Amino acid sequence: MMNRVQNTSTVSTTWLMAAHEQNQVLNTNSRYLHDNIVDYAQRLSETLPEKLSVFYFLNSGSEANDLALRLARQYTGHWDVVVLDHAYHGHLSSLIDISPYKFRDLDGQKEWVHVAPLPDTYRGLYQEDHPDPAGAYANEVKRVVSSVQEKGRKIAAFFVESLPSVAGQIIPPAGFFQEVAEHIHGAGGVFVADEIQVGFGRVGKHFWAFQLQGEDFVPDIVTMGKSIGNGHPVACVATTQAVARAFEATGVEYFNTFGGSPVSCAVGLAVLDVLEKEQLQAHAASVGSYLMELLEEQKAKHPIIGDVRGTGLFIGVDLIKDEATRTPATEEANYVVSRLKDYYILLSTDGPGRNVLKFKPPMCFSVDNAQHVVAKMDAILTDMEGKMRSCETLRLRP
Amino acid sequence: MRELYSKQDTLALRRKHIGPSCKVFFAADPVKIVRAQRQYMFDERGDRYLDCINNVAHVGHCHPEVVKAALEQMEALNTNSRFLHDNIVEYARRLSATLPEKLSVCYFTNSGCLNRSEANDLALRLARQFRGHQDVITLDHAYHGHLSSLIEISPYKFRKGKDVKKEFVHVAPAPDTYRGKYREDHADPANAYADEVKEIIEKAHNSGRKIAAFIAESMQSCGGQIIPPAGYFQKVAEYVHRAGGVFIADEVQVGFGRVGKHFWSFQMQGEDFVPDIVTMGKPMGNGHPMACVVTTKEIAEAFSSSGMEYFNTYGGNPVSSAIGLAVLNIIENEDLQGNATRVGDYLTELLNKQKAKHTLIGDIRGIGLFIGIDLVKDRQERTPATDEAQHVIYKMKEKRVLLSADGPHRNVLKIKPPMCFTEEDAKFMVDQLDEILTVLEEAIGAKSESVISENTPCRAKMPNEARSELLGEGASDPRENPGQKRNGLCTDKHSLLSKRLKT
Numbered sequence: 001m002m003n004r005v006q007n008t009s010t011v012s013t014t015w016l017m018a019a020h021e022q023n024q025v026l027n028t029n030s031r032y033l034h035d036n037i038v039d040y041a042q043r044l045s046e047t048l049p050e051k052l053s054v055f056y057f058l059n060s061g062s063e064a065n066d067l068a069l070r071l072a073r074q075y076t077g078h079w080d081v082v083v084l085d086h087a088y089h090g091h092l093s094s095l096i097d098i099s100p101y102k103f104r105d106l107d108g109q110k111e112w113v114h115v116a117p118l119p120d121t122y123r124g125l126y127q128e129d130h131p132d133p134a135g136a137y138a139n140e141v142k143r144v145v146s147s148v149q150e151k152g153r154k155i156a157a158f159f160v161e162s163l164p165s166v167a168g169q170i171i172p173p174a175g176f177f178q179e180v181a182e183h184i185h186g187a188g189g190v191f192v193a194d195e196i197q198v199g200f201g202r203v204g205k206h207f208w209a210f211q212l213q214g215e216d217f218v219p220d221i222v223t224m225g226k227s228i229g230n231g232h233p234v235a236c237v238a239t240t241q242a243v244a245r246a247f248e249a250t251g252v253e254y255f256n257t258f259g260g261s262p263v264s265c266a267v268g269l270a271v272l273d274v275l276e277k278e279q280l281q282a283h284a285a286s287v288g289s290y291l292m293e294l295l296e297e298q299k300a301k302h303p304i305i306g307d308v309r310g311t312g313l314f315i316g317v318d319l320i321k322d323e324a325t326r327t328p329a330t331e332e333a334n335y336v337v338s339r340l341k342d343y344y345i346l347l348s349t350d351g352p353g354r355n356v357l358k359f360k361p362p363m364c365f366s367v368d369n370a371q372h373v374v375a376k377m378d379a380i381l382t383d384m385e386g387k388m389r390s391c392e393t394l395r396l397r398p
Numbered sequence: 399m400r401e402l403y404s405k406q407d408t409l410a411l412r413r414k415h416i417g418p419s420c421k422v423f424f425a426a427d428p429v430k431i432v433r434a435q436r437q438y439m440f441d442e443r444g445d446r447y448l449d450c451i452n453n454v455a456h457v458g459h460c461h462p463e464v465v466k467a468a469l470e471q472m473e474a475l476n477t478n479s480r481f482l483h484d485n486i487v488e489y490a491r492r493l494s495a496t497l498p499e500k501l502s503v504c505y506f507t508n509s510g511c512l513n514r515s516e517a518n519d520l521a522l523r524l525a526r527q528f529r530g531h532q533d534v535i536t537l538d539h540a541y542h543g544h545l546s547s548l549i550e551i552s553p554y555k556f557r558k559g560k561d562v563k564k565e566f567v568h569v570a571p572a573p574d575t576y577r578g579k580y581r582e583d584h585a586d587p588a589n590a591y592a593d594e595v596k597e598i599i600e601k602a603h604n605s606g607r608k609i610a611a612f613i614a615e616s617m618q619s620c621g622g623q624i625i626p627p628a629g630y631f632q633k634v635a636e637y638v639h640r641a642g643g644v645f646i647a648d649e650v651q652v653g654f655g656r657v658g659k660h661f662w663s664f665q666m667q668g669e670d671f672v673p674d675i676v677t678m679g680k681p682m683g684n685g686h687p688m689a690c691v692v693t694t695k696e697i698a699e700a701f702s703s704s705g706m707e708y709f710n711t712y713g714g715n716p717v718s719s720a721i722g723l724a725v726l727n728i729i730e731n732e733d734l735q736g737n738a739t740r741v742g743d744y745l746t747e748l749l750n751k752q753k754a755k756h757t758l759i760g761d762i763r764g765i766g767l768f769i770g771i772d773l774v775k776d777r778q779e780r781t782p783a784t785d786e787a788q789h790v791i792y793k794m795k796e797k798r799v800l801l802s803a804d805g806p807h808r809n810v811l812k813i814k815p816p817m818c819f820t821e822e823d824a825k826f827m828v829d830q831l832d833e834i835l836t837v838l839e840e841a842i843g844a845k846s847e848s849v850i851s852e853n854t855p856c857r858a859k860m861p862n863e864a865r866s867e868l869l870g871e872g873a874s875d876p877r878e879n880p881g882q883k884r885n886g887l888c889t890d891k892h893s894l895l896s897k898r899l900k901t
Contacts, residue, residue, distance in 0.1 A: 016472050023465045026434045027685035028452060030416075031423040033409060033430035035402040041415035056417040059687040060507075063515060066545045092519050094546040106704060231715065233687040237417075244417050252555060254419035254544065257454060257680060258687035 014277075015230050018270035019263055027263040030057065031255070036265035043272050044238065047207045049218045054244040056237040057260030061196035061225030062090030064235040067254075068221045069094060069157070071239060072190045075246040078154035080112045082144055082184070084119070086167035086352050089159060089194055098159055101166050101352075114148050114155075116141045118164060119172040122307045122318060123326055137172075138179030145187050155189035157221075162209035165197040168351025169316025169358050171309055177213040190243070193219035196235070197314075200227045201275055202363065204285025204312025212311065232267045233258070280363040284312040291315060291359070291370040298374060302381045303393040304329055315359040318351070321391035328353025329391055332384065339380045345373055401442055405430045423802070424795055434459035437816040437823060439800065448799045448823055453768075453814040456654055456681030457728040464684045467724035471717045485719035492726050494692065496661045498672045503698040505691045506718070515543035517677040517689040518613070518648060522547060524675055524693055525611035525644045528700045535598055535612040535638070538572045539621035539806045542613060542648055551613060554620050554806070566607070568598045572618060573626040576761045576772060577780055591626070592633030599641045609643035611675075616663035619651040622805025623770025623812050625763055631667040644697065647673035650689070654681045655729050656817065658739030658766030666765065686721045734817040738766035745769060745813070745824040752828060756835045758783060767819060771811040771831075782807030786842075790834055797830040 022036070030037055041055045058064050073079060081098050083089070088101040096102045097110050109115065119137035121128045126136040141158070148155055158180055164170040181191045198209040199222075206212060210219055220243060225235035247254070258264065275281065292310055295317055299305040306320035319329040319336070333355040340347050350358050361369070388394050403411065408430060412422075422428040429447070433440040436458040439447045449455070457464065471485070490504040507516035526532060534551050536542070541554035549555045550564050563569065571579050573591040580587040599609055612634055618624035635645045652663040653676075660666055664673055674697060679689030729735065746764055749771060753759040760774030760783075773783040773790070787803040790811065794801045804812050815823070 016469070019472060020465070020469045023468055024460055024462075026432060026439075026460065028431060028434060028439070028455065028459065030420060032439075033405060033412065033422060033428050034432070035408055038408055038411035038415060039402055042411060045415060053415060054417055055415055056420065060516065063545070066515075070546060092516065092545055092547065093523060231717070233718075239417075244419070248418040250419075252419070253421050254417060255421070256544065258685070260416075260420075261685065261687075263685070264687075 014274050015267060015270040018266045019232060022263045022266035025262075027261050029255075029257055030260035034262050034265075036262045036269065037260045040265040040268050040272075043269060044236065047272075048222065048238055051218060051240050052222060052238045054239050054241055056239075056254065056256075057264065058235045058237070058256050059233040059258050059264075060090075060235050061194075061223065062092045062095055063256070063259075064196065064223040064225055064237050065089045065159070065192075065194060066092050066094050067237050068159075068192050068194075068223050068239075069098070071221055071237065071243050071247050072157035072192060074250060075243045076154070076156045076188055076190060078156040078188060080114060080148055080153050080155045082114045082116055082141065082148070082155060082158045082189070084117070084160055084164060084167070085115050086118050087159070087161060087164060088166040089161070112153070114144050116144045118167050118170060119176050120168070120170050121173060122309065123168075134173035134175035135179060138176055138183065141180045142183045145183050149187060155184065155187045157190050157192050158184040159192045159194065161194045161197060162212075163198045163203070163311075163314055165314075165358070165360070166350045168318065168353075168356040169310060169314065171311060172213070174213055177210065177219075178217050181217065181219075190220035192221045192223065194223050196223055196225040197360070199224045200271070201281030202227070202284055202312050202314050202360070204281060204288050207281065209311075209314075228271065229264065229267045230271050232264060234264045234268055235259075236268075275363070278364070281312075284363050287365055287367055287370055288312040288315065290367055291374070294370060294374040298378055298381070301378070302385070303395070304332060304381060304384070304391070306393075310359070313359065313361060313363060313365055316351075317357040317359070319355045319357065321393060323393065327391075328355035329393065330354045332388075332390060332394070333357060335384070336377070336380055340373075340376060343376045345376055347373075401432065405442055423800075424792065426792070427795075429795065429800070436461075437819050445798060447795075448815075448827060450799060450801045450813045450815045450819075450827060452800075452816060453651060453656065454680045454685055455816045456656075456684050457725055457732070457734060458816045458818040459685070461684060461724075461728060463728055464686075464721055464724045467720045468686065468717055471720035475716050483716050483719075485716045485723070489719040489722045489726075492723060493690065496726075497676065497692060500672060500694050501676060501692045503693050503695055505693075507689045507691065515545040515548055517650065517679055517691045518542045518646075519545055519547050520691050521613070521646045521648075521675045521677050521693075522551075522611065524691065524697050524701050525646060527704050528644060528697050529608075529610070529642050531608035531610035531642060533566045533568060533602055533607050533609050533643075535568045535570055535595060535609060535643075537614050537618065537621070538569050539618060540572070540613070540615060541620040542615070568602060568609075570595045570598055572621055572624055573630050574618075574622070574624045575627055576763065577622075577782075588627040588629035589633060592630055592637065595634045596637045599637055603641070609638060609641045611644050611646050612638040613646040613648060615648045615651060616666075617652045617657075617765075617768060619768075619812065619814070620804050622772070622807075622810040623763060623768065625765060626667070628667055631664060631673075632671045635671065635673070644674035646675045646677065648677050650677055650679040651814070652768055653678045654725070655735035656681070656738060656766050656768050656814065658735055658742050661735065663768075682725065683718060683721045684725050686718060688718045688722060729817070732818070735766075737819075738817055741819055741821055741824055742766040742769065744821050745828070748824060748828040752832060752835070755832070756839060758786060758835055758839055764813070767813070767815060767817060769813040770805075771813070772805070773809045773811065782809035784809045786838060787811060789838065790831070793834045793838075794830055797834070799827050799830050801827075 045053050083098050086101050088099045089095045098113055100115055117125050117140050121133050126133040184191055193210040201207050203209045222238045228234045295308040299308050304319050306326055307318035309316050319333045321327040321329045330353055333349045337347050347357055350356055385394050430442045431439045432442050437449050439449050494502045536551045539554050541552045542548045551567055553569055571594050575582045575587050580590040638645055647664040649662055655661050657663050675693045677691050682688045749762045753762050758773050760780055761772035763770050773787045775781040775783045784807050787809040791801050791803050801811055804810055
């Protein structure tokens with residue numbers, strides 16, 4: 001359930017044979033011409049808005065985000081970055097610096113990093129009862145931008161996971177990205193959409209999660225990883241001609257030993273083929289909405305479930321100790337996960353309160369799997385209500 | 399595998415969709431490679447090239463045992479390292495068995511070199527966490543990776559771009575005994591170069607700065623195939639340890655038996671030398687993205703006490719570990735280290751004969767299958783023969799030998815082929831080189847060593863017309879703008895030069 005890296009079935013033959021066949025023939029670097037890399041770039045460009053037509057291939061999400069940062073800085077000539085609270089963009093030094101999820105426990109916030117409130121309509125500043133949360137949260141970003149400018153600093157980029165995952169499976173309200181992009185562009189910065197956790201059809205309705213925001217929204221840079229290669233180390237940065245040319249103008253070559261190798265591209269192509277052939281995006285939409293339905297039923301039944309949110313096969317179940325305060329039920333969530341393991345179901349938790357059960361399974365997850373998980377969860381929660389009194393929400397219903 | 403697109407179309411699509419900063423070899427006439435086996439690569443027409451470049455295909459391109467190991471594991475399981483699995487622990491065990499005992503803790507990442515990136519980035523973090531120091535001493539012309547944090551410690555990159563040297567970075571002279579500050583005629587170059595590091599440390603301390611690490615490629619590759627004099631690392635380590643820092647040996651280009659005599663290049667410095675952190679990559683997976691950082695228990699514990707979990711989605715996954723194990727087995731079973739010594743020695747011998755014959759060759763240096771041919775315009779001045787080197791690699795390509803040029807002046811032909819390179823390959827390569835150098839020297843009127851008088855240092859010059867054709871009218875000298883020309887990224891005018899030289 002946790003393994004979003006595997007988009008398709010773990011032993012999908014197409015993917016395997018593509019990797020194996022290519023492995024037998026050639027696996028070398030991208031300084032030689034080869035068909036796979038250009039074919040793959042072309043196929044990827046067909047899934048994206050037209051202006052995102054230039055690609056850089058790498059091996060990990062972290063590398064992709066690091067390159068995105070460099071591209072943004074080179075293009076704008078600026079240095080500072082605006083991120084969301086509880087964001088996580090990778091484990092490299094440069095990325096820990098822009099990941100509040102990490103830096104709050106380590107080296108602290110650098111002066112060139114600016115944090116805007118997470119657009120969390122369940123637990124955040126502006127909640128589901130607010131008339132215009134998208135506008136309100138975008139205004140917060142505007143405020144951050146203004147205060148940065150007042151200090152005489154300049155913004156290179158706004159970096160955001162299209163659906164903040166470690167922050168607790170957050171679905172930003174539609175329209176948020178567009179307004180933020182306006183403020184960021186106004187300040188001379190670019191918009192970087194980190195699709196590493198959520199791209200490739202996972203959200204069901206669209207191929208890319210940023211597309212949930214609206215037809216009119218196009219980021220300047222998109223980073224992809226994890227699911228892109230079904231487990232094979234592949235990652236990618238997509239951007240515009242303008243950004244790419246500005247980077248080239250530094251005169252410094254960008255070379256990545258393994259990025260864009262024939263095998264990585266063969267694997268990437270195979271994943272795209274399987275996604276298409278097995279119609280996994282549509283599958284994610286239908287199984288996802290079925291799973292959400294089942295979970296909503298559970299929410300009505302068990303007060304410990306404060307919120308069920310998600311889209312396609314990207315779902316979060318927010319467990320709370322108290323309905324009024326929405327305090328995260330951290331220990332209880334941990335307990336649920338360990339009990340599920342006893343039933344041979346693998347699930348993990350996240351969110352700053354470590355209380356959100358996160359569902360992001362391989363895309364071939366079935367209706368049966370959904371029923372099975374929910375049935376077990378139901379049993380465990382019922383059991384907890386009977387035996388534990390650790391919080392308000394685990395009370396027996398009259 | 400049949401071609402999807404014609405070579406022209408491939409090139410056109412590449413221009414359309416691939417970041418323009420991503421260069422191809424031989425830009426004036428790129429090579430399209432569709433197949434490779436052992437030390438040979440094949441283009442779309444089926445022409446076979448001898449690959450002298452690809453140290454990444456360490457045990458040979460598409461080695462069947464590596465392919466098999468990958469397939470078997472992919473069929474079973476490929477997931478992240480948060481689950482227990484035998485492969486990763488077995489691999490860590492085998493890897494640490496090749497290293498001195500105190501280097502026993504492994505962190506697996508995905509990319510080693512040129513993306514030695516992830517491994518080197520982690521190495522820096524380990525070093526800084528250890529005692530809380532920040533500063534890093536690096537060597538001139540070093541290259542440690544393309545990530546933001548590593549460009550900062552790679553003079554090879556930051557000197558070229560608009561980036562300025564950061565104040566926490568200190569650059570020591572590269573211990574190059576051919577073109578550096580202290581040369582082969584110096585009484586004790588190891589100590590002299592080490593003293594430079596000592597001075598840097600003192601200066602840093604005087605400004606109230608603290609050294610976290612000294613980082614060096616065990617043998618500089620992009621820096622021009624530089625072999626540091628024995629004893630240098632030990633002395634440097636002494637000074638760095640005294641300052642509370644650690645020694646990071648970047649083995650990304652040169653580990654896994656390439657030097658023949660030893661498994662790791664740093665071992666050439668002496669039995670008594672043990673770095674605190676070693677980074678490895680490139681050859682590790684024979685082309686599969688893999689890298690690793692190995693360090694001591696002490697440093698690892700300091701890192702984990704920071705409270706942060708280190709997680710890397712792909713690092714240490716079962717498939718990568720299976721591949722890593724297969725590579726280690728092949729190195730052993732096929733005695734590739736022995737081969738590197740035998741063929742490397744033979745190749746060096748042949749090249750030294752070439753040096754006696756061709757004045758363009760200023761120096762032959764190397765060990766095992768890591769060799770550099772330093773081309774010079776003038777043996778006394780040791781002026782780098784940059785244009786000539788570019789010319790040579792293009793001509794070698796025509797003769798179906800793939801070679802690249804590097805070094806800060808792009809004049810060192812670097813040889814670091816797959817480890818299954820044979821003596822026949824060595825002879826073939828040298829024969830082609832001999833022909834090309836002979837023709838080149840005739841064309842530029844270079845005289846043999848015996849004719850050069852000491853009073854009139856003769857700078858072997860290319861005829862002006864040939865030179866301007868090579869560079870293109872009005873184009874800047876490649877040495878002033880090295881970022882734009884490397885490994886044969888010359889303009890089309892290059893082919894004009896070759897025509898002229900043939901007459």
